[in-house]
Each structure stands twice: as C-alpha cells, then as structure tokens.
Amino acid sequence: MMxxxxxxxxxxxREELEALLxxxxxxxxxxxxxxxxxxxxxxxxxxxxIVFLDVQMPAISGLELLSMLDDDELPAVVFVTAxxxxxxxxxxxxxxxxxxxPVARERLAKTxxxxxxxxxxxxxxxxxxxxxxxxxxxxxxxxxxxLAEVEFVRSSEAxxxxxxxxxxxxxxxxLKVLEERAGLVRCHKQFLVNxxxxxxxxxxxxxxxxxxxxxxxxxxxxxxxxxxRERLQI
Amino acid sequence: MKLAFELIEALAVxxxxxxxxxxxxxxxxxxxDWPRPRGKVRLYLVFSGIAILGNYxxxxxxxxxxxxxxxxxxxxxxxxLGGPVLGALVGVTAGIHRVTALGGSAALxxxxxxxxxxxxxxxxxxxxxxxxxxxxxxxxxxxxxxxxEIVHMGIVLLLTHPWPQAVAVVKAIGxxxxxxxPFGSALFMLVLLERQRDLDRVAAASSARALRVAERTLxxxxxxxxxxxxxxxxxxxxxxxxxxxxxxxxTEHVLGWAGMGxxxxxxxxxxxxxxxxxxxxxxxxxxxxxxxxxxxxxVSPTCPLDxxxxxxxxxxxxxxxxxxxxxxxxxxxxxxxxxxGEGLGALLSSQLxxxxxxxxxSLLVMSELKLAQAQxxxxxxxxxxxxxxxxxxxxxxxxxxxxxHLSQFFRKNLKRSSDVSTIEEELQHVGAxxxxxxxxxxxxxxxxxxxxxxxxxxxxxxxxxxxxxxxxFKHGFSETLGPGRATIRVRRRDGAAVVEIEDSAGAWVxxxxxxxxxxxIVDKRVKNLHGEAFGVSVSCVPNExxxxxxxxxxxxxGVAA
Numbered sequence: 001m002m003x004x005x006x007x008x009x010x011x012x013x014r015e016e017l018e019a020l021l022x023x024x025x026x027x028x029x030x031x032x033x034x035x036x037x038x039x040x041x042x043x044x045x046x047x048x049x050i051v052f053l054d055v056q057m058p059a060i061s062g063l064e065l066l067s068m069l070d071d072d073e074l075p076a077v078v079f080v081t082a083x084x085x086x087x088x089x090x091x092x093x094x095x096x097x098x099x100x101x102p103v104a105r106e107r108l109a110k111t112x113x114x115x116x117x118x119x120x121x122x123x124x125x126x127x128x129x130x131x132x133x134x135x136x137x138x139x140x141x142x143x144x145x146x147l148a149e150v151e152f153v154r155s156s157e158a159x160x161x162x163x164x165x166x167x168x169x170x171x172x173x174x175l176k177v178l179e180e181r182a183g184l185v186r187c188h189k190q191f192l193v194n195x196x197x198x199x200x201x202x203x204x205x206x207x208x209x210x211x212x213x214x215x216x217x218x219x220x221x222x223x224x225x226x227x228x229r230e231r232l233q234i
Numbered sequence: 235m236k237l238a239f240e241l242i243e244a245l246a247v248x249x250x251x252x253x254x255x256x257x258x259x260x261x262x263x264x265x266x267d268w269p270r271p272r273g274k275v276r277l278y279l280v281f282s283g284i285a286i287l288g289n290y291x292x293x294x295x296x297x298x299x300x301x302x303x304x305x306x307x308x309x310x311x312x313x314x315l316g317g318p319v320l321g322a323l324v325g326v327t328a329g330i331h332r333v334t335a336l337g338g339s340a341a342l343x344x345x346x347x348x349x350x351x352x353x354x355x356x357x358x359x360x361x362x363x364x365x366x367x368x369x370x371x372x373x374x375x376x377x378x379x380x381x382x383e384i385v386h387m388g389i390v391l392l393l394t395h396p397w398p399q400a401v402a403v404v405k406a407i408g409x410x411x412x413x414x415x416p417f418g419s420a421l422f423m424l425v426l427l428e429r430q431r432d433l434d435r436v437a438a439a440s441s442a443r444a445l446r447v448a449e450r451t452l453x454x455x456x457x458x459x460x461x462x463x464x465x466x467x468x469x470x471x472x473x474x475x476x477x478x479x480x481x482x483x484x485t486e487h488v489l490g491w492a493g494m495g496x497x498x499x500x501x502x503x504x505x506x507x508x509x510x511x512x513x514x515x516x517x518x519x520x521x522x523x524x525x526x527x528x529x530x531x532x533v534s535p536t537c538p539l540d541x542x543x544x545x546x547x548x549x550x551x552x553x554x555x556x557x558x559x560x561x562x563x564x565x566x567x568x569x570x571x572x573x574x575g576e577g578l579g580a581l582l583s584s585q586l587x588x589x590x591x592x593x594x595x596s597l598l599v600m601s602e603l604k605l606a607q608a609q610x611x612x613x614x615x616x617x618x619x620x621x622x623x624x625x626x627x628x629x630x631x632x633x634x635x636x637x638x639h640l641s642q643f644f645r646k647n648l649k650r651s652s653d654v655s656t657i658e659e660e661l662q663h664v665g666a667x668x669x670x671x672x673x674x675x676x677x678x679x680x681x682x683x684x685x686x687x688x689x690x691x692x693x694x695x696x697x698x699x700x701x702x703x704x705x706x707f708k709h710g711f712s713e714t715l716g717p718g719r720a721t722i723r724v725r726r727r728d729g730a731a732v733v734e735i736e737d738s739a740g741a742w743v744x745x746x747x748x749x750x751x752x753x754x755i756v757d758k759r760v761k762n763l764h765g766e767a768f769g770v771s772v773s774c775v776p777n778e779x780x781x782x783x784x785x786x787x788x789x790x791x792g793v794a795a
Contacts, residue, residue: 010617011676016624034678035715056613058712082616101620142715 002115003030005048007039007065008080009057013101017052017080020103026112036060037135037142040068040172048075050096050115055081059144060135067131070177076118078111131182134162136169143169151212153178153192165214187220187228195231203229240410244291245304245418248284252422255280256429274316278323281312285328285348305332305344306386306411307418309352310379314369314423318356325352343393343400350389351382370427372420379419383412444574447474448581455585456592459547459555461501464490471557471578475571479539479560485514485553494562498534506532513544514553519576520544523567529560541567545579549587557582611704618670625673636673642666649696654763657724657733657786658690660699664722667700671707679711679718686725692786695759701752702735702770702782710739710780730768731788734781742772742780753782760784 004027008014014032021027030046033039036057043051053062060068062079079098096118097111133144149164155175161168175192178184184192193210201220202209208220208228220228285308292303305328313321329345358378362369387408394400450470457463464482468490472480479493483505491499505511509529513520522529524541531537540563546553559575561567618640626633643666649655655663661683668681703722711718723734757770764787774780 009678010621010674011678012621012624012673013617016620016627019624019627037715056712059715082620083613101616102623103620 001028002026002049003028003046005029005031005033005039005042005046005051005075007033007036007051007057007062008054009034010054013054013080017103020105020108021052023105024108024112035142036062036065036068037172039065040135043069043073043075044172047073050076050078052078052080052099053095055079059142060133064131067181068135068173068177070174076115078115131173131178134171134173134178134182136162136171138169145169145171147182147194148196150182150184150194151197151214151216152187152194152210152218153184155190163216185228185231187218187224189221189223191218193218193228198232201228201232201234242414242417244288245307245414245421247291248287248304248307248418249421249425251287252284253425256425274320277312277316278320278327281308281315281320281324282327284308284311285324286331289328289332303332303344303407303411304415304418305329305348306351306379306382306415307422309348310355310382310419311375311422313352313355313357314359314375314378316356317359317363318353321352321354321356321359322349323352325349343390344386346393347386347389351379351386354378354382354385370423370430372423372427375419375423376416379416380412383415387412443474444577444581447471447578448585450474451582452585455582456589458589458593459484459489459586461489464555465492465501466490467557467582468492471559475559475574475578477559477571478562478565481558481560482555483510483514483558484555489555494538494560495531495534498531498537503533507544509542509544510556510558513546513556517546517548517551517553519546519579521567521572524561524563538562540564543567543572543575545575546583547579547586548583549590554586614670614704617674621670621674632673636670639666639669643670646700653696654693655696655698656690657692657694657731660694660696660733661685661690661722661724664699664703667703668720668722675707675711675718679707679720681720681722683722684724688789689724689726689731692731692789693763694784694786695756695763698756698760698784699733699735701756702784705752705782706735706737706739706780710737710741713741714739726788729788731786733784733786735784736779736781738779740774740776740778740780742774756784760786 004021006014006017006021006029008017011034014034018029018032021029027050030048031042033042037060039051039053042048053065055062057065066074066077077095079095080101080103081098082101097114099107099111132147134147134150136143136145145162145164150162151165152163153171153175154161154163154168158170160171160173160175160178162171175186175190179186179192185195187193187208187210193212197212198210199213199215200211202211203220203225206222206225208225210218210220210228212218285305288303288305288308292305308328309321309325312324325348326345329348332345332348333341355378358374359369362374368374387404390404390407391400394403447470451467454463454466454470459482468480468482469492471477472492477493479491479495479499481488481499482490486505488499488501488503488505490501505514507529509520509522512518521527521543522541529539529542531539539560541561542558544556544558547555547557557575557579559571561571618636622633622636622640625636643663646659646663646666665683668683672679672681699722703720706720711720719738721734721736723732723736725732725734753770753772761769768785768787771783771785772780773783
C-alpha cells in the first residue's frame with residue numbers, strides 16, 4: 001500500500017481528504033500537516049510515496065515548500081486547491097495531478113490511476129523556484145529568515161544552523177538545497193556563506209578565513225577557495 | 235536686335251538673382267503680409283534694388299545719353315504687387331538713381347517714365363485687387379510692362395531735347411526695351427508664382443505632419459503627462475515640425491525637452507519664462523516672434539532661442555501644462571509652424587482628455603469589480619463547501635447550521651453596493667462570514683465580538699465591514715503559522731462610533747497593493763456618506779496586532795437606538 005501525507009492548513013479539509021483516501025483502500029495516510037514547516041519535517045521523517053499538498057497555506061505556500069526539498073527526497077505530489085487559478089501554475093510545476101476542493105470520489109479515482117501508472121523512482125525533475133526565506137525554529141515558534149539577513153549557514157551533527165547577526169537558528173533545509181536554490185556559496189564542506197555579508201577574507205597557504213559583517217569567522221577550505229574567490233571577484 | 239539680346243542677357247542675370255533671393259530664407263512672398271507696413275517696406279526695398287540693378291545692367295547707347303535698361307521691370311512688379319503708391323515710389327527711387335548716378339540727356343525722361351510705369355502697374359493692381367489669382371499671372375505682367383514701355387517711349391519723346399536726339403534715343407532703346415522687358419516681367423512673375431506654389435505644398439505637407447504627430451502621440455498621451463511621456467512627446471514634435479527646440483512643461487516645471495538649449499532647459503527645472511506663465515495662467519496661446527517680442531531666456535544668457543509659440547495643454551479648461559515650439563536667432567518662425575503648434579496643442583489636449591476619461595472609467599470599473607469580487611469570492615466559497623462536506627460526515631446538524639450561514643452570507647451579498655446599511659445589518663453579514671471562517675480554521679483561529687449598546691443603528695455604507703474582516707483573514711492570518719485571534723469591537727470613542735477589527739497577526743504592510751485598494755474604496759465610501767471627518771484608519775504593531783478602525787458619527791447618548 002502506498003503511503004500518503006496530507007498537507008492542508010484547514011483541519012476539516014485534512015479530515016475530509018483522509019476519509020476519502022481511506023475509502024479507496026489503496027492508500028495509507030501516514031501523516032497530516034497544518035503547514036509547510038511541519039510538512040518539511042514529515043517528508044524527511046516518514047518518506048511518504050505521495051503528498052497531497054494544499055497550494056494556499058499560511059506563510060509558505062505549497063509551491064514554496066517544493067523548492068525547499070532536495071530532489072532525492074521529493075515524493076510524488078498532487079496539488080489540492082479550492083480555486084482554479086493555481087491549478088495551471090501547479091501543473092506547470094509538473095505535479096502528478098491536481099484536485100479541486102471539494103474533492104469528488106470519481107476524480108480522486110483518476111488521480112490514483114495516474115499514480116499507479118507512475119513508474120517507480122521516475123526522475124521528476126521539478127523545475128523549482130528560488131528559496132527566498134528560510135524557515136527556522138526559534139524556540140517553539142517558526143521564524144522565516146530573510147535570505148538577505150543570513151550571514152552563513154553551518155551544518156554539524158546536530159543539524160543545519162542559519163547564522164545571522166542576531167544569532168543562529170535551526171533549520172530543516174539541507175546545505176545542498178540552500179546552495180542550489182538560495183544562492184549561498186559553498187566555502188567549506190560544512191559551510192555556506194552569503195557573499196553579500198562578507199566583510200573581509202584572508203588567504204594563507206591555500207586556505208581562507210572570512211570575517212562576516214557582524215565579525216563572525218567562516219573557514220574556507222582548499223577545495224572551495226577558487227569558487228569563493230570567483231564569486232567575490234578577487 | 236543686338237541690343238534686344240543684350241537686354242535679355244541682362245534680364246536673365248536679374249531673374250537668376252531674383253530666383254536666388256526667392257529661395258533664401260529672407261524672402262517671404264506671403265500675400266497676407268504685403269498690405270502690412272513691414273511687407274510694403276520689404277517690397278519697396280526689393281524692387282527698388284531690382285530697378286536700380288536694372289540701371290547698372292543696362293547697355294548705354296547714343297554716346298551714353300541713354301541706357302537700354304530693365305528698370306521698368308522693378309517698378310512694374312512693385313506696382314502690381316503693392317499698388318500705385320509703391321509702384322510710384324520704386325519708380326521715383328530708381329529714377330532719381332538714374333538721374334543722379336548715371337546722367338545723360340534722356341535720364342530725366344527715363345526717370346519720369348519709370349515712375350509713371352510704376353503708377354500704371356499700381357492701377358492694374360487696384361483694378362484686379364479683388365481677384366488675386368488673375369492679378370498674379372505672367373500674362374498681366376507682360377501686358378502691363380508692354381504698355382508701360384510704350385508709354386515710356388512716348389515720355390522720352392516728349393521730355394528729351396533736342397527733338398532729333400529724342401528720336402535717336404527712342405530708336406535705339408525702344409525696340410529692345412519694348413520687346414525684352416515684358417518677357418522679363420513675365421519671368422519674374424513666374425518665379426514668384428513658383429515659389430508660392432512651393433509654399434502651398436509645404437502647407438499641405440504640414441497638415442500631413444500634424445496628422446503624423448497625432449498618430450504617434452495617441453498611445454503616448456494615454457499614459458498621462460509624465461517626464462517620460464514628455465521627453466518622447468518633445469522628440470516627436472521636434473522631429474515632425476523641424477523647429478529648433480521643443481519643450482513640454484506641466485504647470486510648474488519643465489517635463490521634457492528636445493533640441494537646442496537642452497543644456498540649460500533641463501527637465502525638472504522650474505518654469506522661468508513669463509510667456510509660459512502667462513500661457514498657463516490665462517490659458518492662451520502665446521507667441522513671441524523674435525522681432526517685436528523676443529523670447530529672452532531667463533536661464534542662460536547664451537541661449538540660442540529667440541522666438542517661441544507656447545500652447546497650453548488643457549483638460550476641461552484646466553491647464554495641465556504647455557507645449558512650446560522654439561526657433562533660434564536668425565531663423566524665422568514660420569507662420570506654418572505657429573499654426574501647427576496651435577493645432578498640436580488642441581490635439582494633444584483632446585488626447586489628454588481621452589486619456590483621463592479612460593483612466594476614470596477603468597478606476598470605476600476596478601472598484602465595481604473589487605466589490606463584485608468580494609461578493610463572490612470563489613476561494614472562500616469552495617473552501618466553505620469543502621469544510622461543510624467534511625463536517626457532514628460527523629455532525630449533520632452543524633453542517634446544516636453552516637449551510638444556513640453560508641446562504642445568509644450570500645443573500646446579504648446580493649444587496650446593492652450603493653445601499654446604506656446599519657451596524658446591526660453589517661454585523662449580521664460579518665457574523666455569517668465569521669461562522670464559516672471559524673469552522674474552516676477550527677483549532678487555529680478564535681473570534682470574539684464585543685458590541686457596546688446603543689450603536690447598532692448607526693448608518694454606514696453596505697459592504698463596509700465584510701471586506702475589512704476578510705482582509706484580516708486573507709492577509710493577516712495567511713502570514714502566520716501559529717494560532718490567531720480576531721476581535722471585532724463596536725464602541726464609542728472620542729464622541730464617535732467606531733468599529734474596530736483587530737487581528738493578532740500584525741502582518742499589515744502599508745502599500746498601494748491589494749490591501750490598499752480595497753481599503754481605499756471602503757474609506758472613500760464612508761467619507762462620501764458621512765464627510766471627511768470619518769473613514770477608515772489602520773494601526774499595526776508588527777507580529778502582534780493589526781487594528782483597522784472605522785470611524786462613524788455616533789448617535790446622541792441616551793437616545794434609544
């Protein structure tokens with residue numbers, strides 16, 4: 001049985017879709033998320049085969065959520081929307097299908113048919129938007145950090161941390177996604193730097209040391225020095 | 235016969251000189267100009283010059299006592315074009331020159347004869363004055379000169395002494411002058427007519443030009459009178475009219491400039507010229523021809539511009555700016571460009587009027603659309619239905635209640651947007667909407683309503699509260715992930731009745747965007763109903779709360795409402 005994740009900010013909409021999916025007997029609902037950040041965590045944790053994704057959600061839309069995921073962790077996506085205007089765009093994002101709320105059983109059956117035909121592990125190649133805000137955990141709240149404020153990003157065993165002048169915050173996004181879609185530059189295996197926040201760089205014996213505007217140190221490894229120099233045009 | 239050819243030779247030189255003069259910018263063969271003193275002086279100078287030249291280019295005969303000459307051509311043409319007085323003056327001038335500068339026994343007779351010929355031609359001018367198309371023909375010039383030269387010979391015979399010499403002179407100069415000079419006059423007339431036709435062609439081209447300007451500016455003016463449009467407009471007008479410079483202003487500043495003087499007539503500079511201010515204040519076309527009135531540039535003493543026509547651009551009698559056509563020193567302001575400028579002003583004004591009308595129409599349509607959209611928001615409708623369908627699975631009674639609310643909401647939406655409503659009715663409308671939204675966002679958003687007594691009958695435009703509450707949901711809660719709270723309060727404050735719509739998102743940003751327009755329309759409608767002291771205002775503490783306040787006139791306290 002395929003494992004499905006439901007993402008919708010409305011409680012009743014989640015319940016209704018879960019009931020409909022349950023009736024088909026083909027899908028097992030492994031999670032229900034009320035916003036994109038929860039969905040990001042659930043997709044990582046539960047690795048669902050398919051995500052039923054509401055387009056209009058608070059703070060981070062369904063489309064934005066897709067851009068925050070790595071290609072290899074991306075499940076099949078079915079957009080669910082109340083109104084047509086997003087459907088065309090959603091389809092342009094090469095979603096598997098889209099459903100209009102309220103969802104009719106017959107229409108859902110067609111979606112499942114399409115899903116069955118989907119070859120396993122097909123390359124989906126969603127062309128996705130740039131990430132402009134990084135969702136981070138600040139205590140129990142979720143904070144959206146503007147890309148311009150980010151000085152650098154570091155990863156450690158504890159996870160990925162976004163560092164701004166004010167401090168550092170944990171994020172669910174991977175270094176790879178941030179490097180590819182947020183325009184941050186890889187300067188070390190475990191570091192990405194925002195070139196707009198670089199204050200100075202010292203180069204010694206093939207290694208570099210960056211000081212950011214707020215005076216924090218970021219290492220530049222031998223391997224990435226050339227790329228960093230190119231981006232800084234030095 | 236040899237003399238006749240020599241005279242024709244001299245005449246040919248004349249015609250060439252005259253032709254060149256006609257082609258020069260100094261020449262203005264415009265008929266309307268001739269009756270004016272300036273035009274008369276000009277004609278006098280030109281034809282006196284021709285007549286005197288006729289003396290010099292003449293061929294002396296009879297031992298220098300007489301000259302076979304073309305003087306008569308100048309006097310005759312002056313008379314034909316300017317009347318007897320002018321003809322006589324040219325004749326006398328050339329005659330005096332003949333007597334004083336060259337002399338000879340036949341000089342006095344020639345001088346008198348030339349004056350008589352000028353008067354004669356002037357009489358022809360008077361006779362045919364009312365039909366200029368018959369006056370200005372080579373034929374008339376030919377015949378007049380022929381008759382004039384015959385009279386000339388008669389006068390020579392009468393006034394030259396002794397008689398044998400008179401006969402000798404007439405024998406020598408008579409045939410060549412009587413034969414050649416009429417041809418000369420006719421040729422002069424031809425050159426003049428040719429030039430006139432040229433100018434007519436130019437005039438015709440100018441209408442075509444005006445039309446081209448109109449065509450090119452039509453889309454432009456629809457964008458309103460801004461700096462970008464002004465710069466393009468100035469460039470187009472200059473390109474099509476060929477004047478030295480073109481300026482476009484609003485009522486205070488230069489907006490656009492093309493051509494000469496662009497170094498100091500910069501867009502953004504304040505209007506300095508008194509002519510421009512006069513044009514704006516009095517809504518009139520102002521013309522400074524560069525001779526009687528000069529355009530004295532107040533910005534730069536080295537400004538090359540000398541003459542100008544300033545045409546106001548107006549909509550409904552209110553001047554919005556001007557278009558100005560300039561010519562530099564040494565270049566005459568063509569009458570054609572003056573009238574072209576005036577025409578262009580009228581044309582551009584009407585294009586502005588059309589643009590304004592379109593703009594107002596689209597604004598009206600937009601606000602109507604906005605209201606219509608608020609009345610049937612498909613996103614809200616389908617989400618509401620989806621919620622009700624979900625609830626139906628477990629709680630049919632509640633689903634039934636929600637459907638009632640939904641139908642109430644849409645029934646209220648069917649009211650005309652021009653209707654006046656009361657706070658009570660508006661709260662019912664909002665209440666139905668909130669019941670649905672509460673269900674949709676169950677577990678995430680709570681809603682509270684607090685109403686002070688005595689204010690329910692306060693009047694306000696229909697659809698005032700609903701769009702504001704909807705804004706709180708659409709723009710407020712759509713930006714926050716956590717739980718939220720919406721509060722609607724109706725109370726007295728500072729002697730007014732206020733309705734406050736508060737959300738705990740604090741996500742309001744001041745912008746002319748989506749929220750802006752909707753709120754502007756609501757504000758405008760409240761002000762239309764109750765006056766400028768009332769309306770909608772917003773205050774926001776980021777991430778904490780946004781409060782939209784609707785201020786309305788309060789009923790007197792203690793009166794049962």
